[in-house]
Amino acid sequence: MSSSNVLIQSPAHTRCRVAIVDDHDDVRSAVSSLLRSYGYAIAEFDCAESLLAAGxxxxxxxxxxxxxxPGMSGLELLEHLRRNGCAVPLIVLTAFPEPAVRQRAQQGGAAAFLSKPFQAGELMQCVALACAASDCTAS
Structure with a gap:
């Protein structure tokens, strides 16, 4: 992840809760730190199954x-959520941005599909839009 010249404002509605699912501790930690610095509440999970088990x-x-x-992939998580009526915005991160996978994610309803390494500002814009769509202020 690299820094960006884009200025992202802290969310006015810092009650937004973001779940981060990644099997790599360093990636999970870096994304968590970035989002916390903007006022987001974070829950970290090392696999999709842990996220689902925690509800x-x-x-x-x-x-x-x-x-x-390992286990359920990010796309499988997205498809599982949609099949079960859960519309929470899901942002997919990948080091392997194959066009067919990107298309599958978009067709499955992913809020965004970002290639690693991504710009911090790009991720923050995606998160802000996703949280706005979830209407955090109503929580």
Whole structure:
């Protein structure tokens, strides 16, 4: 993840809860630190199954998920959520941005599909839009 020249304002509605799902501790920690610095409440999970077991898809305004993880992938998580009526915005992160996978994510309703390394400002804009769509202020 690299820095960006884009100025992102802290959310006026800092009650937004973001779940981060990534099997790599360093990526999860870096994304968490970035989002916390903008006032977001963070829940971290090392796999999709942990997120689902905790029920965090129902208490989060946005989910950021790695694409490739052991067990359930980020796309499988997205498809599982949509099949079960959960419309929480999900942002997919991947180091392998294949066009067919991007298309599958978009067709599945992903809020965004970002390639690693991504710009911090790009992620923050996606999160802000996702949380606005979730209407954090109503929570």
């Amino acid at each position: 965090a898809q129902h208490t989060s305004h946005c989910v950021i998920s790695d694409l490739q993880m």
